[in-house]
Amino acid sequence: MKNWLFLGAAIVAEVVATSSLKASVGFTRFWPSVIVVIGYAVAFYFLALTLKAIPVGIAYAIWAGLGIVLITLIGWLVFGQKLDPAGLLGMGLIVAGVVVINLFSKGNVH
Structure with missing residues (x-):
């Protein structure tokens, strides 16, 4: 669970x-530049800890997929960036892919 x-x-x-x-x-x-450096250092540190128990492909798919969706939502909410139907569909496919990996991948560790 801690992983x-x-x-x-x-x-x-x-x-x-x-x-x-x-x-x-x-x-x-x-x-903001200081937060970038510290944020990425913390992100890679915790990703490295994660990889001790969760396969790299699974961990990276979740990390990248959820990161894309969350950043897109922040871009929309905070920075006023537009989301069109194709962008929404693409994010839905990303989420679906992460769900499929978690539910059906034989390499997944729970």
């Missing part, structure tokens, strides 16, 4: 770091 918590922490840290990357305006703003 899934580690993966959750990695996802949250990555989402915070990526959101701050947008806010850093090309690393020209100090505090």
Whole structure:
């Protein structure tokens, strides 16, 4: 169970770091840039802990898939970016893929 918590922490840290990357305006703003560096360091640390027990393909699929969806939602809510039907469909397919991997992959560890 703790490995899934580690993966959750990695996802949250990555989402915070990526959101701050947008806010850093090309690393020209100090505090958002600091958050980027710390956020990615924390994300990779917890991803490394996760990989002690969860297969890399499964962990990365969940990390990347949920990260994409969360960052897209933050882009929409915080940065005013538009979501069109194709983008929504694509995110739905990403979520479906993560669910399929978790439910049906023989390499999955619960």
